[in-house]
Amino acid sequence: MRLIPIHALRPGMVLGKRIYNSDGLVLLAEGVELTTGLIRRLGTLELGYVYIEDAVTEDIVVPELLTEETRLQAIRSIRTSFKNLESQASLKGSFLHLGKTFSGMMESIMDEISGHDECMVLLTDMNTNDYNLYRHSLNVCLYSTVLGVSYGYNREELRVLGLGALLHDIGKTRISQKLLQHPGRLSEDEFREIQKHTEIGFKILKDEPNIPLLSAHCALSHHERLDGSGYPRALKGPDIHEYAKWIAITDSYDAMTTQRVYKPALLPHEAVEVMYAGSGTLYEQQFLAMFRDRVAIYPPGITVKLHTGESGVVSKIHAHVPHRPVVRVLTDGDGTPLSAPYELDLSETLAIMIAGIGQSTIDQT
Template identity: 80%
Template sequence: MRLIPVNLLKPGMVLGKKIYNSDGLILLAEGVKLTDGLIRRLGGLDLSYIYIEDAKTEDIAIPELLSQQTKLEAIRSIRTGFKNLEERPTMKGSFLHLGKTFSGMMETIMDEISAVDESMVLLTDMNTNDFNLYQHSLNVCLYSMVLGISYGYSREEIRVLGLGALLHDIGKTRIPAGLIQKPGRLTDEEFREVQKHTEIGFKILKDEPNIPLISAHCALQHHERLDGSGYPRGLKGPETHEYAKWIAITDSYDAMTTHRVYKPAMLPHQAVEVMYAGSGTLYEQSFLAIFRDRVAIYPPGMTVQLSTGETGVVSKIHSEVPHRPVVRILNNAAGEELRQLYEIDLSESLAVMIAGTGQTNPD
């Protein structure tokens, strides 16, 4: 399976993975042969990359943290819970459904993540078109829980962190949708309005009997930054709870790697580079180091260019060193296609580096 830019699609190529809309509904199934008409439709979906089938890479598997059934059930539950809040005229009263619904979801997600031998931060769905609050909430939850496992938290600590991550943006249900999805730059007044989602989220969650208070503080503090430049309180360093510091990282990463109405998605290695510019000032340095060691910055199927001049496709990721994957070489240093393919394991060939990402056209 190959991951290629949408602008390089050609009629006759076969879709390798399902394409979903932002509500988790299937738009195109895997195995569909692309036509000019379908390619034009895909071009209008704001997708940057999609997976296609390819004889040279047909055995390359794309790992999933969650089963598709669990993922879709989670999206439906998040959508139902958040829409109930959106439709309530006031915040008076209790939101008991939140704790009951999402606590059960945490148990299912923890069981599935724990069963994965090589758990790491992967892009949860490159085949989803456009940013969506429900998908974003689930992504941040999954990323945060994976990091919590790597950090050594107990199951209960991971559950609380996961709940805080899942509900970190719940305050946005009370912010006008036009501001959340505005395609252009927000005015200062509009930005101040959007910033209120942190405090609103805390107010929604803080008194719920089935939501830990620490999870509520994740909603309040996930936009705080180490140097005090964040909001709503401008907290510095240890003043912010460590769970919120994890979510600050995963929230930023998912925002950068998901298409938004005002900017295209970054590839994982690009987002990590941007985030590392804020290491020790915006983000906790030790947490960011763990994130770097657990994120698959070169997803399976991605085309990469090596320092040797060879070009290939990532065929396997090592969970301990995800930035040093196995690469299947398709073109030699002269750019010539190889008849006999071979692989280079970058975790063993330490003198060889990934020099960049690119694209070789599948047959």
């Protein structure tokens, strides 16, 4: 399958991956043949890209960090718990369900991620139709846990980091959803109101059974930045716990690569480039370098243009060099489709570079 922008869809194309709504329910199943009406409908969902099947890329598989069952169960559990918090009148008392619900969830997530031979940060939200707090929380947890595995944390350390990532934005359950989804520029008062979610999240989590205090501190500190420009306490590098530094990176990345009401999603390589502008000032340089080395900046199925003028589709990613994938070359330097596409491993052919992201002719025969 291949990943293409919504505007490139044509009647007769076949959907390669399911499209979900904010509750994890399927809006369109894989294998559906797209009609003019369905394409028009997809255009209203604010999707940036979708996966479609075609003859020359039918064997390209897009890996998943979690099984579909685990992902849907996690999103539904997060949604239920967060909705309960939204409806609760005050923060007084205990939230006993939080520790039980999320500790069990983290065990399942760690088991599945640890089961991958070559675990990478894989884009998760290309086939969902909007941003929401539940998916964002799960994505940040997945990305942070992958990085924690690569960094060498033991299982208990992964559990604490993962819970901190999973619950980092729990304070937003007490912030007006209208304000959180505000499409324009926020006033100073509105921004200060949103900033309160870090301290609110800490208050919710700090005394909860089965929620480590350090996980609660991740909710408090994930918007702190090395140069002291973050909030709520304007901490500087040495005073920010390393777990919060990881979550600062994964939180920013997921926000950038997810479609929002007020801005389009960036592709992975674009988001990494933006984040690197803050290396050493906003984000820990060592952690950001490891993140770059673990993120699939060219997702399987995406069309790339080579500096030779040829173009093709990423067919495989190397975990050790994700920026040098295997490309299935489909057109020559003049843009003419090849009668015999071939695989080009950029990790072995170092003289050839990816010049950009593009779209080659799709063969529907």
